[in-house]
Amino acid sequence: MNKLMTMKEAVAEYIKDGQSFLISGFSINQGYAFAHEILRQKKKNLTLIRSSGDILADQMIGAGCISRVISPYVWNPTGPSSAYCFRRSIEKGIPLKIELEEFSFGSFCMAIYAAAHGLPFMPTYPLEGTGIFQHRSILGPDKVRIIESPFSGEKVCLVKPLVPEVSLVHVQRADPEGNAQMWGPLGDVRGTANAGKIVIVAAEEIVDQAAILKEPYKTIIPGFRVSAVVHEPWGAHPSDVFEHYYRDIWFQAAYAEASKTLEGFQKFMDEWVYGVENRAEYLKKLGKKKEELRWRKQN
C-alpha cells in the first residue's frame, strides 16, 4: 500500500489543534521539517512530547503553537546557549506561559517504553528528593508514584505510559508502505516512534520494498504501524543524520544569536519557516552550505 504524502498533506490530516504529538530525535534525526510545517499551518494549543527539547521545541514555543511541553530539557547545545523562547515563555509568559512537565531522560524513556510495550507502568530510577519528583504540572500526582517492591521491599519509582496521539519520526529511509529504517546511534527514536498511537514517517530517501527486505535489521518500525510516509531530504537540518549529513553548529549558533530578542526570533522564523513554502524552498536557501555538511567517508 502506498502511503506517500507531502508534508503539507500529512500535517493537515494528522495534526489537530489541542492534541499531543511527539517529534523523535535525541539531538540527531530531529524532525524539523514536521515542526516547521506545523508552524506554517498555524496549529494551536498543542502538547509537545520530546526527548530533547532543543531548538526545535524552542521555535515551536516561541511561535505560540505549543501550550504544554513534556520533556527532560530545552536548550541550544551550541555554546551551549539558552533556549531563549523557552526562557521568555517561562520567565515572562511571552508569547504564552507553557505548562511544563519535566522528566529525567531515563524516566522519560521508561514512560515511553511503557507506552510502546502496552504496560500499565514501568519502574524507573530513584527520583525522590529531586525537583522532578517534587514539581508536577500536566500529569499531576500520576507523574511519578512510589511503591514498595514486592520482591525486595525497597522503594521503587513508577511512571505511567506516555502515549503521544501522533509520533512524527525522521529516518534515513523508508519504503512507500512505511517500513522505516534508521541506523547509527538511535537515541530515543526506536522507542518514541513505537509509542505513538499514530505514526508518521519522514525519510531522507524513499526506497523499494526490496531494499528494506534485504536489510530488515535496520527497520525500527514496520509499515503496519505507520499511517503516512513523507519524502523529505534534509528534513532534520540543522540536526544530523547518520551517513547523510553532519550537524550544522553554525546554524544553531546563528539561531541562538537571533533568538536572544523577540524581534530577532521573528525575523529568523520569517526567513527560515514562514517565508518558505516547504522544505524544498528551505533547502534552496541553505544552498551551498549543504555541500559542507554532506556526509564524508572517514577513516
Next chain:
Amino acid sequence: MDSQDYTPFEMMILTAAKQVPNGDALFVGFHWPMVASRVARRLHAPDIYCVYEGGGVERTYCPVMPNTGADLILSPHLAFAGETYDTLCGFLAAGHLPLSMIDAPMVDRYGNINSTCIGPYRQPKARLAGSGGAADLGANSRKLIMLSDRTTKDGFPARVDYITTPGYLDGFDSRIKAGFRPDTGPEMIISSLGVFKFDPVSKEAYLWAAYPGANVEKIRTGVGWELKVADKLVAIPAPRAEEMKVVREELENAESRLWKIPGR
C-alpha cells in the same frame, strides 16, 4: 610550570582528566566532562570507553570536538551505536561503569546539582536547560565526579534552588532513605576553586585538595557554607608543560566548534 602560567580552570580540566584510569568505561556527561575525557585519552588513557546518553560508545579519539555526545561527527570512533536504553538506562543503570563525570554549574554542600532554574521554580529569575540525563546520572552513577568552572558563591550555594541531579540530598542518610542504592552517589567536586570530597558521615563537601598557589581563605569566600578543610590538605602538583599543552589544544578545539570557554 609556574602558577602564573595556567589558570585554575585549566587545572580543573587537567585534574578531572587525571581521575580517569586507562581501560575503564565511563559515562561522559555534556560539557566539561567531554573536554576532560579527551584530555585523559590523549595523556594517559587511550583505551577508555566513553559512554554517551544518545546511545553511542566512543572507543578512539575524534580529532574534531563534538557538539554533544550524540554528535555524529563521532561516528568513525564509535565501538557501539545503540539506544539510550542501552547506555543511560543500561550500562550506567546496571552498574557497569565504574566512573561518571557530570557538569555542575551550581552545586551545594551536599553535592546536589541545579541545572534547571535560578530562583523559584514556578517563577524563576532565569530558566536553565533542565535535566536531560543529569538526574539519572545522580541516581545511578557508581562514582560520580562533578566538574565546575565556578569560583563564587552563586556556583556553590549552601542549598541549590532546585535539585536537578540528586547528590546526598540533605546529608547523612537522607539519600539512602529516599531509595537510592548505597553504592551510588557523588565522589568529588573538581572545580576552579579546588577539589572537594564528601564527609563519610555528614556527606558535607569539604576541601580535599588545592591547586598550586591557592589560598584557602580565598576558597572559603567562594562557597556558600562554612567550609571545612581536610586535616591533611592535598597539594595538587603543578602541571607539566606537555599536560597543559594538551588541555589548551582541547580547549581551542572546543572553541573552534563554538564552545564558550571561560577567560577567552
